[in-house]
Amino acid sequence: MAPSDHDAALPDPWEAVAQGHLPPRTQALLARDACAHAHGIIVEEAGDGHSRLSMTVRPDMLNSHGICHGGIIFLLADTALAYAANAGETPAVSTGAQVHYLAPARPGDTLSATCRAVHQGPKSGLYDVAVTHQDGDVIATFRGQSLHTKNVVPPQGAQSPETAAARPRG
16 A cells, blocks of 8 residues: 555654664564554553553544544554553453543544553453543543453564565555
8 A cells, every 4th residue: 555645744653662662562562563553553651551552533534424433443442452451471362342432533633542451360451541632631431351362472474564565465
């Protein structure tokens, strides 16, 4: 997919990795996260049981009402859960979530998702995420569960999003 005009105005999702201020585990997770990269999600902070991510609402993220599609907001919140839940030794996956949309997000809004662990056990976790826009108002709340599993090891030869994007499609 060729870069579009809106890509030039977005912050670089890999900037945090380049600056080295994310823990090595988070850097490794982000290096394989093609979805976060494709949606311009920035991992601002991540550690055991917490994370803060941001994303700018682009025109291609709008629904037929001209506001940010709820699935995109869910994506940002679920990605925040992933970074909070995956700081430990055992990989974790989301097993379910509930979201409440409280206000719309509009084109150009910068959304932030702040995730905090409510519970982290040896097998599962429970996380709350607040999604806000640039003025600090909460536009969505999200509660999700995670499961620790050894069955999600990245495949051999897993590629970064840049390498995968450069691969010819047939």
